[in-house]
Amino acid sequence: MNKFSKIKQHIYLKIESGEWPENHPVSSENALSTQFSVSRMTARRALQELADEGLVIRTQGSGTYVAPIKSQTSFMAIRNIADEVRSRGHGYRAKVHLLKEQPATVQIAEALELEEGSPVFHSLITHYENDQPVQLEERFVNPKLVPDYLKQDYSKVTPHEYLCVVSPLTEASHQIEAILPVSTICQYLNIDRHEPCLRILRRTWSSGGVVTFATLTHPGSRFKLGGHLTFKE
Amino acid sequence: MNKFSKIKQHIYLKIESGEWPENHPVSSENALSTQFSVSRMTARRALQELADEGLVIRTQGSGTYVAPIKSQTSFMAIRNIADEVRSRGHGYRAKVHLLKEQPATVQIAEALELEEGSPVFHSLITHYENDQPVQLEERFVNPKLVPDYLKQDYSKVTPHEYLCVVSPLTEASHQIEAILPVSTICQYLNIDRHEPCLRILRRTWSSGGVVTFATLTHPGSRFKLGGHLTFKE
DNA sequence: TAGTGGTCTAGACCACTTT
DNA sequence: AAGTGGTCTAGACCACTAT
Numbered sequence: 001m002n003k004f005s006k007i008k009q010h011i012y013l014k015i016e017s018g019e020w021p022e023n024h025p026v027s028s029e030n031a032l033s034t035q036f037s038v039s040r041m042t043a044r045r046a047l048q049e050l051a052d053e054g055l056v057i058r059t060q061g062s063g064t065y066v067a068p069i070k071s072q073t074s075f076m077a078i079r080n081i082a083d084e085v086r087s088r089g090h091g092y093r094a095k096v097h098l099l100k101e102q103p104a105t106v107q108i109a110e111a112l113e114l115e116e117g118s119p120v121f122h123s124l125i126t127h128y129e130n131d132q133p134v135q136l137e138e139r140f141v142n143p144k145l146v147p148d149y150l151k152q153d154y155s156k157v158t159p160h161e162y163l164c165v166v167s168p169l170t171e172a173s174h175q176i177e178a179i180l181p182v183s184t185i186c187q188y189l190n191i192d193r194h195e196p197c198l199r200i201l202r203r204t205w206s207s208g209g210v211v212t213f214a215t216l217t218h219p220g221s222r223f224k225l226g227g228h229l230t231f232k233e
Numbered sequence: 234m235n236k237f238s239k240i241k242q243h244i245y246l247k248i249e250s251g252e253w254p255e256n257h258p259v260s261s262e263n264a265l266s267t268q269f270s271v272s273r274m275t276a277r278r279a280l281q282e283l284a285d286e287g288l289v290i291r292t293q294g295s296g297t298y299v300a301p302i303k304s305q306t307s308f309m310a311i312r313n314i315a316d317e318v319r320s321r322g323h324g325y326r327a328k329v330h331l332l333k334e335q336p337a338t339v340q341i342a343e344a345l346e347l348e349e350g351s352p353v354f355h356s357l358i359t360h361y362e363n364d365q366p367v368q369l370e371e372r373f374v375n376p377k378l379v380p381d382y383l384k385q386d387y388s389k390v391t392p393h394e395y396l397c398v399v400s401p402l403t404e405a406s407h408q409i410e411a412i413l414p415v416s417t418i419c420q421y422l423n424i425d426r427h428e429p430c431l432r433i434l435r436r437t438w439s440s441g442g443v444v445t446f447a448t449l450t451h452p453g454s455r456f457k458l459g460g461h462l463t464f465k466e
Numbered sequence: 467t468a469g470t471g472g473t474c475t476a477g478a479c480c481a482c483t484t485t
Numbered sequence: 486a487a488g489t490g491g492t493c494t495a496g497a498c499c500a501c502t503a504t
Contacts, residue, residue, distance in 0.1 A: 002492070028470060039494045044471080052285070060471045061502030178411035178431040178453035196411040196429030196453070220411035220429070235473070261489060272475045277490085293490045294483030470502075476495100483489075 003038050007046035010036075015055060015066055026056050026064040080160045081137075081216075085129045093131070096154050097188065098124040101143070108140050111203060111213040121149045123159060126188050133189045134222050139214040145206060159212075167206040175201040181217065189219050196220040236271050240279035243269075248288060248299055259289050259297040313393045314370075314449075318362045326364070329387050330421065331357040334376065341373050344436060344446040354382045356392060359421050366422045367455050372447040378439060392445075400439040408434040414450065422452050429453040 001009075011027075014020040027035065032043035047064050050056045058064045085092040101119050109116040121141040126133050139159055141149045145167055152162050179199050186193050200216040234242075244260075247253040260268065265276035280297050283289045291297045318325040334352050342349040354374040359366050372392055374382045378400055385395050412432050419426050433449040 004492085030470080039496090041495085042493060045492090047471090058471065059502080060500065061469080063470060063502090176409060176431065177456070178429040178451075180427070180429050180453075194413070194427065196413050198409065198411040198431075218411075220413075223410075237473085263489080272477090274476085275474060278473090280490090291490065292483080293481065294488080296483090296489060467504085468502105469504105471500085473497100473499075475497075478492100478494075480492075481490085483487105485487085 003036065003042050004046040004049070007032055007036055007038070007043060008050055011046070011050060012055070020066050022066055024066045026050075026066060028063060080158055081127045081135050082158050082161070085127070085134070090130045091128075093128045094155050094158065095126045095128070096123065097126065098122065099150055099154065101150065104140075108213065111210070112140060112142050113210045114142065119143055121146070123149075123154065124188075125154055125159070127158075129222070132222060133191075134218060136185060136188045136217040137214060138217075139212055141212045142210060145208045145211050159214075163204075163212060167208070167211050172202060172204045177201075178220070179217075185217055189217065191219045191221075198223055236269065236275050237279040237282070240265055240269055240271070240276060241283055244279070244283060245288070253299050255299055255301045257299045259283075259299060261296060313391055314360045314368050315391050315394070318360070318367070323363045324361075326361045327388050327391065328359045328361070329356065330359065331355065332383055332387065334383065337373075341446065344443070345373060345375050346443045347375065352376055354379070356382075356387065357421075358387055358392070360391075362455070365455060366424075367451060369418060369421045369450045370447060371450075372445055374445045375443060378441045378444050392447075396437075396445060400441070400444050405435060405437045410434075411453070412450075418450055422450065424452045424454075431456055 011020075020026070026047065029040050029043045029047060032038075032046065033040045036043065047056065047058065051058050051064070055067055056064050057067045082092050082094070100122055102122050103117045104112065104114055104120045106116050108114075108120055109118065112120060114120065121143050123137070123139045123141070125137045125139075127135040127137060137159065141159075141163075143149070146163065148166070149159075149162070152159075154162075177199050179197050181189065181191065181193060181195065181197050183193060185191075185197070189197075191197075197220055198218045200214075200218075202212075202214045202216065204211050204214075244253075253259070259280065262273050262276045262280060265271075265279065266273045269276065280289065280291065284291050284297070288300055289297050290300045315325050315327070333355055335355050336350045337345065337347055337353045339349050341347075341353055342351065345353060347353065354376050356370070356372045356374070358370045358372075360368040360370060370392065374392075374396075376382065379396065381399070382392075382395070385392075387395075410432050412430050414422065414424065414426060414428065414430050416426060418424075418430070422430075424430075430453055431451045433447075433451075435445075435447045435449065437444050437447075
């Protein structure tokens with residue numbers, strides 16, 4: 001492993017474990033270069049990359065500090081609904097309505113780049129925040145890339161979490177739109193049919209091809225999508 | 234200006250102008266270091282940052298190349314509605330409903346980080362795609378940072394374009410939600426009051442502070458927000 | 467004034483691709 | 486074999502912050 005990667009990992013563990021909380025000072029470039037027996041440029045690279053990733057904040061003349069949580073969530077990062085709910089300090093649970101194999105319709109086959117009628121995995125899950133539905137997740141998965149998808153318990157681990165582990169994603173495309181819900185969605189989300197919904201369509205790729213196609217529907221009254229961008233220079 | 238910034242700008246201009254199209258080779262680190270009389274490390278930094286920004290792609294042993302357009306548009310980049318409409322090959326026009334100075338309400342003062350009642354600039358503009366309204370843009374601008382905001386003709390240059398020129402942005406925050414339109418919005422967008430709308434709230438900063446607070450409302454039936462992400466490593 | 471991060475240099479060796 | 490990018494070194498000077 002590269003020297004700068006080792007240093008990054010060392011700092012990453014301190015932050016992850018909670019040993020270094022928000023705003024805790026991070027070892028200086030000079031301190032790291034002696035501690036790890038590398039040049040200052042190498043220690044610098046480690047800190048610079050952590051700063052680019054939003055984990056630490058560097059201030060000239062002062063030092064490097066663990067970033068406050070809010071600036072760690074990069075803009076529109078692929079979010080995990082469970083983490084998001086928990087980060088707000090709220091209770092999270094999920095209900096699995098459907099989890100089975102079925103033949104692909106034309107649209108699904110196209111989205112997953114498979115043949116029409118070939119088997120695909122299909123799941124339908126409602127995610128709750130403090131017992132209020134906040135997301136209806138309908139997902140189609142390529143069985144060749146994730147053969148054990150149907151064997152998981154999605155009331156414990158979200159599909160997103162499971163897919164991230166078994167099939168590291170390399171690419172994702174999104175589409176966001178506002179819709180009025182059809183009656184079945186109203187039932188799953190427990191909303192009125194006049195309540196607008198925010199809908200996110202997402203396709204994700206791994207090195208093996210299209211992994212999954214998901215439709216995430218959120219009640220407009222209970223969900224807002226936020227983000228923050230910082231431009232360098 | 235920094236040496237690496239000069240090199241970045243040089244390459245940026247080549248790409249922007251179209252002189253270097255997609256996949257066109259970019260000068261190598263060694264070539265740049267002799268051309269600009271800098272060390273290879275400095276030339277390297279310029280290329281590395283351009284790669285981080287998605288403008289070029291670097292391949293070990295081969296070289297650095299202008300990135301294909303699809304990977305250049307970073308997800309949810311600050312878009313200009315006029316460019317977006319024109320990029321679809323459609324006709325674009327705008328209608329200015331309101332453009333004046335007025336005292337800030339509590340909410341606006343808070344968003345712009347000004348005192349309540351202090352003067353702010355206010356504009357309300359409908360943007361059309363092929364004579365169909367696609368966005369209602371309500372914008373409040375900090376008059377200290379953009380004193381000539383009211384003097385522009387926004388049927389020719391969008392506020393976004395003007396603001397980008399006079400006040401380069403350093404930061405932006407967004408919120409996206411689905412709403413049902415109130416009656417005034419229905420009129421401006423020529424939609425039914427049951428049609429859901431996608432609403433984007435955006436605050437942008439320059440080095441001088443909060444520049445502008447904008448509310449962009451899109452008819453759900455005529456607008457979708459798209460994005461594509463590629464992950465490194 | 468001492469310590470920090472920001473920029474930059476002039477080398478070096480390596481892994482990889484192209485020819 | 487020549488050229489490219491990837492990593493790394495051991496210095497240097499500067500701008501800024503803290504004390």
